[in-house]
Amino acid sequence: MSKTVINYLxxxxxxEDIHLTLxxxxxxxxxxxxIIISLVLEGVLEPIGQQAHDWQFTGPSLRRAKLxxxxxxxxQINTPGVALALDLLERIDTLxxxxxxxxxx
Amino acid sequence: MxxxxxxxxxxxxxxxxxEQIKSAYRKLARKFxxxxxxxxxxxxxxxxxxxxYKVLKDPETRASYDQLGANWQNGxxxxxxxxxxxxxxxxxRGGHAGFGExxxxxxxxxxxxxxxxxxxxxxxxxxxAQGEDHxxxxxxxxxxxxxxAERNVSLRMPVVDDHGHVITKDRTLSVNIPKxxxxxxxxxxxxxxxxxxxxxxxxxxxxEIVFRPHPRYRIDGRDxxxxxxxxxxxxxxxxxxxxxxxxxxxxxxIPPNSVxxxxxxxxxxxxxxxxTGDLYVVxxxxxxxxxxxxxxxxxxxxxxxxxxxxxAVL
Numbered sequence: 001m002s003k004t005v006i007n008y009l010x011x012x013x014x015x016e017d018i019h020l021t022l023x024x025x026x027x028x029x030x031x032x033x034x035i036i037i038s039l040v041l042e043g044v045l046e047p048i049g050q051q052a053h054d055w056q057f058t059g060p061s062l063r064r065a066k067l068x069x070x071x072x073x074x075x076q077i078n079t080p081g082v083a084l085a086l087d088l089l090e091r092i093d094t095l096x097x098x099x100x101x102x103x104x105x
Numbered sequence: 106m107x108x109x110x111x112x113x114x115x116x117x118x119x120x121x122x123x124e125q126i127k128s129a130y131r132k133l134a135r136k137f138x139x140x141x142x143x144x145x146x147x148x149x150x151x152x153x154x155x156x157x158y159k160v161l162k163d164p165e166t167r168a169s170y171d172q173l174g175a176n177w178q179n180g181x182x183x184x185x186x187x188x189x190x191x192x193x194x195x196x197x198r199g200g201h202a203g204f205g206e207x208x209x210x211x212x213x214x215x216x217x218x219x220x221x222x223x224x225x226x227x228x229x230x231x232x233x234a235q236g237e238d239h240x241x242x243x244x245x246x247x248x249x250x251x252x253x254a255e256r257n258v259s260l261r262m263p264v265v266d267d268h269g270h271v272i273t274k275d276r277t278l279s280v281n282i283p284k285x286x287x288x289x290x291x292x293x294x295x296x297x298x299x300x301x302x303x304x305x306x307x308x309x310x311x312x313e314i315v316f317r318p319h320p321r322y323r324i325d326g327r328d329x330x331x332x333x334x335x336x337x338x339x340x341x342x343x344x345x346x347x348x349x350x351x352x353x354x355x356x357x358x359i360p361p362n363s364v365x366x367x368x369x370x371x372x373x374x375x376x377x378x379x380x381t382g383d384l385y386v387v388x389x390x391x392x393x394x395x396x397x398x399x400x401x402x403x404x405x406x407x408x409x410x411x412x413x414x415x416x417a418v419l
Binding site: 009010011012013014015016018027028030059062063066067070071074075076085089097098100101103 | 131134135138140141151155235237238240278279280281283286289290291292293294295297308309311312313323324325326330378379
């Protein structure tokens with residue numbers, strides 16, 4: 001085992017500081033262009049820009065694309081199914097957050 | 106090395122049909138998918154199932170696995186044939202490729218059979234290609250989000266050495282966590298992902314922010330909630346109290362006739378940022394125990410003085 005320590009790295013907050021291009025989103029989520037385009041058509045991802053080559057994806061897209069890629073590949077869910085699963089998962093997250101907020105320790 | 110019983114992992118008998126294998130995997134995959142499942146060991150279970158299924162779903166790899174014999178028990182010590190592992194490439198779950206706390210690449214079974222089922226194929230074989238982006242999670246405290254922090258992140262990744270062997274490499278990155286970060290947000294560290302191939306540049310590292318549960322504060326997006334216990338007379342008559350908050354403490358005026366669950370909003374005292382969150386103090390009333398004669402007498406006097414029926418609405 002070898003160990004390397006790199007000092008003090010600056011980073012960007014994906015959700016606030018940057019927009020991702022189609023290529024960058026594919027690279028980061030490991031999803032194919034085909035999958036990303038079908039997610040856009042399904043309304044799961046909403047990029048800024050008209051044409052695929054000037055699409056700009058905002059931060060939350062990365063999380064959705066990553067999840068969508070995993071659900072597509074690992075559970076072999078089709079795009080409408082992925083869209084539904086993502087909506088339900090986000091609803092569960094919201095409810096979970098509400099539950100945490102209301103619960104007393 | 107331990108033997109892995111792929112049939113047992115999927116809850117199957119060795120004579121299961123390909124259809125049975127498929128449906129057993131699908132059923133378990135839905136149950137243990139780490140993004141869907143709330144089971145504590147979902148991620149590990151899911152990986153094991155994926156590995157088992159990759160081998161068993163293909164009749165050819167299944168046959169070569171079956172050749173090892175039916176007498177092995179799950180977890181039994183197992184000696185693989187020599188040099189069986191030469192030249193394999195690691196693969197794994199898409200977004201988590203070879204990364205994070207629970208990765209255990211370099212396993213004989215995954216090498217032996219995973220290789221034949223198309224692990225690690227794709228981009229890396231090209232002459233020049235950008236390195237893979239990597240993903241990991243980093244746990245921080247609420248206080249880190251208020252002040253910003255430097256955190257060491259330990260990462261473990263498999264790399265192939267000059268002799269074609271896979272070794273595990275640990276590296277520690279010191280990351281500047283920006284002030285105002287929220288749970289679920291992602292940090293991008295350019296060029297800290299997988300190395301590029303040929304002249305391709307290195308991939309990026311994405312770190313997802315997770316908050317450690319806090320004993321006092323609850324967090325919802327940018328807003329923070331804290332319970333404030335009050336004595337009955339403080340809630341009834343009002344009070345001026347010093348309340349600890351993540352940034353120190355504040356003087357808080359409790360309005361008279363406060364009820365349990367009343368929320369006092371401290372604007373702008375939530376998680377800072379472009380749109381700063383709020384801090385909510387949630388009032389709770391705690392009754393003093395009637396465990397002395399004096400206390401009982403006080404409750405009796407209260408009963409006489411205040412005609413009060415809490416069940417009037419029933």
